[in-house]
Amino acid sequence: MTSTLDLEKNKSKGGRPPSSIWKDAIRGNPVSSGKYHATCKSCNFSWSQGNISKLEEHFANYCSEAPGSIVRKYLNKILEREDKVNKKRKIVGNNQLTMTKVACRNLGV
Numbered sequence: 133m134t135s136t137l138d139l140e141k142n143k144s145k146g147g148r149p150p151s152s153i154w155k156d157a158i159r160g161n162p163v164s165s166g167k168y169h170a171t172c173k174s175c176n177f178s179w180s181q182g183n184i185s186k187l188e189e190h191f192a193n194y195c196s197e198a199p200g201s202i203v204r205k206y207l208n209k210i211l212e213r214e215d216k217v218n219k220k221r222k223i224v225g226n227n228q229l230t231m232t233k234v235a236c237r238n239l240g241v
């Protein structure tokens with residue numbers, strides 16, 4: 133499972149570790165904020181504007197050379213992320229709707 137070191141890192145970054153993907157892909161020059169030239173270490177696929185979620189999707193869905201452990205790791209990550217999004221319904225600029233929905237649900241229970 134996850135090592136203590138990883139847990140510590142996640143905590144300090146507010147639960148969103150930005151860099152673990154770079155163990156499995158090579159980060160090249162930054163293109164813009166959050167986007168990099170990147171190359172998959174497993175299959176040598178390269179992105180001219182790779183961001184972390186694109187790379188995670190590659191490992192989870194598309195990479196033909198990545199070992200099963202890596203595929204599973206990123207599949208879990210993506211699932212977790214979608215789970216969080218579904219739970220929080222975090223819509224940028226539409227917090228009020230979210231609050232109302234939560235309040236309604238609470239009243240309903």
Ligand SMILES: [Zn+2]
Nearest residue numbers: 172174175195
């Ligand atoms: Zn790959």
